[in-house]
Amino acid sequence: MEGFLSLELPELEGRLHALGQPRYRARQIFSWLHGKGVFRAEEMRNLPGELRSRLAPFLPPLPVNLEETLDGEDGTRKFRFRLEDGASIESVAIPEEKRTTLCLSTQVGCAEGCLFCRTGRMGLRRNLRVEEILGQYYAVRAMTDGKQAITHVVFMGMGEPLANLASTCRALRIMTHPLGCGLSPRKITVSTVGIPGALEELFEAVPVSITLSLNGADNATRSRLMPVNRRYPMEEVLATLRRLPLAPRRRFTIAYVLIGGENDSLRDARRLVRALHGIRCKVNLIPFNPFPETKMKRPERADVVAFQECLRSRGLSAHVRWSRGSDVLAACGQLAGDAL
């Protein structure tokens, strides 16, 4: 039987109606679950006792169990969760001066196989269910408040969100619902390799911020680093970005992992400028974080600076993101649970 945690409000209203309850009861339950993080019927104080006892079968415990927390020297915290089938996933909280960003996973492993990514080496085990995506947020939210309260969410952990589109969209609608988690779509970022069609569907469902993981400025380089480029060449992906109805003053983010000797030359930088022509975007340059199983190299600092300067001198906004949490394998592309 499908639990209530994965249901959107209209669906929950339908289920409560079938139990002979008025619509406002669904709103109360939705708000307890997603707004207040109360998952046990007996704690939902504004429901009548008789209804509370009937709800228990529809409200199983959160399907994510916190198994381990690792604290990085820079304040980054990595959370490892065990799922009901024994699989493990990871989420990362990244505190900054005025915000705390939680990075969520959408799949166990990933099928995309990007060469610079540790998760990609696992292959895909399975998609996460809606309640497993939301469960990461709820579990961490319950542990953090005050200065450390989660202000932003990024779908950038294990997995490709667009390859688990239905659950990702559903989780996003619940997270942005005013009676749900109440997060502004602007404070949520979905990072993707860019699957045309699915990208448009996601943006139509919830106009969140989009980060396109590009990492190559021509098809040969990108296909070498990201096999998905053979299915969806970069021109096709960039054409999709150009078509999305971006609100005024908003921009896409282009993520570009700089890998020593692979894609970090000035020639690559100039090609990147040409490829992004006409797209409202900023570029995040992420010096590669080596992990134990790779031979790929971190770029030289001078090459990173030269790459950034090249983009800036041609009018692109470009920032270098020295990834955080690498001492606990919590940085971009380093998550792999205990699977490797």
Ligand code: SF4
């Ligand atoms: S970078 Fe993202 S899409 Fe590529 S293998 Fe890693 S998790 Fe998958």
